[in-house]
Amino acid sequence: MKLLSIKLCNFRQFYGTTPEIFLASDGKNTTMIHGNNGSGKTTLLNAFTWVLYEKFTAAFIAPQLLINKRAIMQVDIGTSVNCWVEIHFEHEHKRYKVKRQCYACLDQDGKIQYSQNKLFMSIIDEDGRYYPTLQQPNDIINRILPESLHQYFFFDGEHIDHIFRSNDKSRIAEDTKELLGVKVLDRSIDHLKKVEKILEGELKIIGDINIKKKLKEKTKLEQEQNSLQEKQQNIIETIKSQDIEQQEISQRLINLSKNEEIKNLKIKLEKQESNLKNEIRDAKKQIKSRISSQGYLIFLSNVIPKFSKIITDLRQRGELPSGIKKQFVEQLLKSQTCICGQELIEGNIHYEKVKQWMDKAGIAAIEESAIRLESQVNEMENKVINFWDNIDEKQGKLEKSRVELSNVERELDDINQKFRHYPDIEIRQLQKSLDKIKQTIRELRLEQGGIQQQLSTVEKQIETLDKEVNKQKLKEEKQILAKRRIEAAREARKRLIEVRSRLEKQFRLSLEKRVQSIFSSISFTPYLPRLSQDYELNLIENTSGKAVNVAASTGENQILSLSFIGGIIDSVRNLSQKNTLMGPDSSTFPVVMDSPFGSLDEIYRRQVAKSIPKLANQLIILVTKTQWRGEVQEETNNYIGKEYVLVYYSPKPNCEKDTICLNGVDYPLVEQSPNEFEYTEIIEVHHLNPVVNDEVSNSG
Template sequence: MEIEEIRLKDFRCFYGESTISFSGDPERNVTIIYAENGVGKTTLLNALLWCFYGQTTARFEKSEDILNYDAKAEGRMIASVEVRFEHNGSRYVAKRFQRSGATGASEKPFRVARLEAGSQIYDIEPEDTFINTVIPREMAGHFLFDGEHAEIFLGEQNRAAIRDAVRDILGCTLIETAIEDLEAISKAFRRQMPGTGHSTQITDLNNLIDTINTQIDQSKDLIAQNELQRRSVEDQITDIEDKLRNTAQAKGLQGERDSLQGQMVRAERRRSEQEDDVLKWLGDEGRFIVSRRLTEEAFEFIDSEEHRGRIPSPYNEEFVRDLLHDETCICGAHIAPGSEIARKVASLLNHAANQAMRDRVTKVRGRLTNLKAGRAKAPERLMAAKRSLAHTNEEIGFIEARLADVSAKLKGVNFGDIAERESRREELRKELSTLDRARGTLEENLKTARHEVARHEREINLLAAQDVETRIFARRRALCEKIKGSLEVRLRDEEAQAKKVLRATIRKIIEATSRKNLTLQMSDDYVVSLRNADGIALPKSSGENQLLGLAFTAALVQFAKLRKGAQDMSLLPGTIAPLVLDSPFGQLDRVYRSATAEFIPRMASQVVLLLSQSQAADEVMEKLQGRIGKQYVLVRHNKGERGLKHIETRQFGHEIIETTLFEASFDGTSIVEVQ
């Protein structure tokens, strides 16, 4: 999809009719719209979203109040947005309007027409379905992107937003709806098992399962609320730490604390490993110590009995049998079979030692020798492990003392509300720990409840197997569960594949743009972090979060492009669409702005940038030169007098445009193209 033109009529701050034509040149694929805060950048982004889907972003206040105030005062009643675009080789126009007051029964607020030979052909129905094939509603928010809040979207623990974004680009709506429907059908089949012989038992089990499922739903809701609370607390902590970090007098102390916290993580990891070593010693070598008395007494007994000729025995079994076989004593006397002498010789077999007994005595002596040798070496190994653990504990104690000292210094800083922020940060961390403990309890309860449901369902299946009529519903339910399970596995596999692609793309962008030698990590549960060479997750600045957010958006757009031709009945195909970025450089410093401006034109085949003067800095424009196809300026009109207000202008080459006008005929915004 490529946007050709947008036309606004009395839409919010845009009084009268205003038009913007977007660049369609593949080499100069960037259209820039310059405007200061409050003049209309965010309104333009929302005009596109509203035209296609009838919705706006969360930050678009009073979203139901669309009609321009001056137009309404003059008696005009209709606000509209019209977008002309190309898709798959054909041209279309989409138009949405809102009428103030009563709406005619025959009026359709949204229409889409094909453009052919200058005519508009209205043969596309339903229009909403068609637009969803161009840019699926779920994906739209990632192409119409609010850059100022990129850092919030990519917050350290904002797993839900990232997971939703991945699922949006995958087009998971169909498969998720199917899973929900199958779950409902499976439940209905379970309730329809009459069970002639066991109807009461099945009914009781069904009621019990329904009760537990209600508890499961409540637990899920509580977990979701916990996640929202946790996210809110983390945002507050991040905000406080950013303010502490960016406060000039506290910057050094905050940096030292960041370093100490990194050292603490590494030291605690070493301590855990060393404690494991001590426990391992007890398992592997503790027997050497506790066997001391055993080995001493065993050796004393064996040595004594050997000396007395009792161990292994004064006679060998083989020797005695040889005498009886040869019928000759060692003295040469004859041993007649069955004689008294033969019986006496044979009686020696009762106490004679065979080879197995001699081997046992040898093994016992060998093991006792090993225990004795191990006992001599074991204490040193234990002492070495304890010395390492003591050294690490000492290091942790030192770090804790330094952290306490830094915290005390921050609390004692004599300016602003630094101390209050420090105290509030500690309170929030305690609140975070409380939420984590509550989350753990809820998840454990949820796990137990699911096991209970599974157990009761097995009981129902056993009862159902005993009745022909009941078995029919049991089989139908089993089929639903099987299909649902297959879809869930499919969804997990698709997500896993998507995460691999996104990780690779984001890493490539971060490596090219970040000034630090950092590695991106996105865990399986969507925790996004930047890690140093030691693998330590580092706190991200607002600028780094915004850069990461833009990189993530670029990865989503590229992934959607890769999936454009996907032939899949369960997932929506991807799409190619313009990328509209509102204030993408807001939190970036000079270096990051330059790096970001260089890769933004490559993020999509058509890029629209909504920039204030501060964001359109020299380093940004230098990188964008050669990629800009169209430029516009939003001009603010005011009915009132200028008074003491300064004249605001923007210069483009030799052209100077006044961007704030007074004593105008209306209050609102006009659009001026820059040549």
């Protein structure tokens, strides 16, 4: 899972819709978010856990109050206010949009009433189109990063050691089993035990349909279907008109630009972007077509050797091919004359000797079929090789096109960034209009995807009703294979128990070794972490030759906890890279941490700051000004790809303002609120590259 962006609307301190917060990855993998205490750092951390898992950290006070106070107080009683969090993330070359939202309103007693929150998920293709997922959003998220492990990837640094308190140790063991896949084995063992009992009974499916009621439901669904199709068509027409306007503005922008190099590069890159998207779309179609028409070949790998062995055995026994054909022997007996001239009269010795060849002779039709089959099988083997070669070639081209598209999009974004900061105000306005149109198209396609999802649901409901009207479900009894299935379930359960025992022991020792390595790289003490069979994490001192438990300080507990999390991340990554069927379905993981340096002294702060960007593929850190200054700034600066500031607006009269200096620019941390409400805004810290700076200064 690679987090791409997050956006909030009326979520706690954040009033209205925030700008989209884009998150760093790859080389500069760290996103730094600055904010004072109370400005919304913990809220931002919990926005991730809420949208993905509907969970909150222990430090998140009053989790039942999600709606922004200003938003709810400025509307009439009974009027609903929307509250949502939306994130975009990438996994296995697929982009996902996940949104969780709820509604709130004030009742007559002045109390806030909330609706049930809802979770939505869409897949975004290379053209920016949104498609509904075929599986439940929760299932997809839990397959990529299980809910039981989320606390190790989204955590409050100041309270991280709480995870390892004595009353939570049993939960840590359970969470680690989930990571390892042991929980899958536990569930499988329990399930097999239940299956044994289920198979002993009778399986019945009872159908009873009220035809009139079903027909009425179908009519209502068909009306809804027509309405959705009309909306879909209107959106398609709007997107077309927006596309035309986008092309016109883009052309005007290119014509106005005085920098020929940028102009030509933009034209070239836009053409490359269009071509690459077409190539990716065509490659996907070709791969699907190939698999659809020849995918069956891969299942012949085990059958072909068996056939070859049968033919080889027949040849070794002399049965294929045979020198004498059965039809030839029959003809001799019928003519009553051998090829040597001897009479073959039924009952004499010569007749019986020739007749014995009937059992030894071959059948011409069988031999011809065997030879023809052998030839076809040889062709099949070549087809299997050609199939994989073709698929590998097309997958390679697809991956190459994706990499090229990513590079082209990055270059185009750099050019657009230059136009956003261009000295000519008309060019800046055109780029702003272009950005707005792109956002509009994006939102329309999102709406289009939602309508398509509704249409698919309605169509399936209509199809189901048709089947229910046309036929009734039949009652079946599945008892014939029950005994054999019960025996198979018992044997499978016995073997799974043995696998679970071996896997737990091997993994625990491997995890302990990795935690020790990370802890030693950060701590200057001679202590080593020790992981018990119950996954109890302790520090031991072994200088006297005897292992003795050590009472860890607050700082050491925090480092110990970070080391455990680093070991967890490494273990998940290794499991996924080994293509295990039980571990999480990912090899890239984000870590979002709030105030990870709070209880550390200067030395440990530096060591932790130096280590954490290397622990995860992607890092999002929320810090106060005090935690950021000095060694943390020095050690993390080279890893920062994105940077933001949380500006807190205080309604307190004559409140003391505060700022933070980043890259030589002062950014506000605390401002006076223009009304009686407190709220927070998010602003981006700009890192202009030297090329843009030179161009702006030369134009001035």
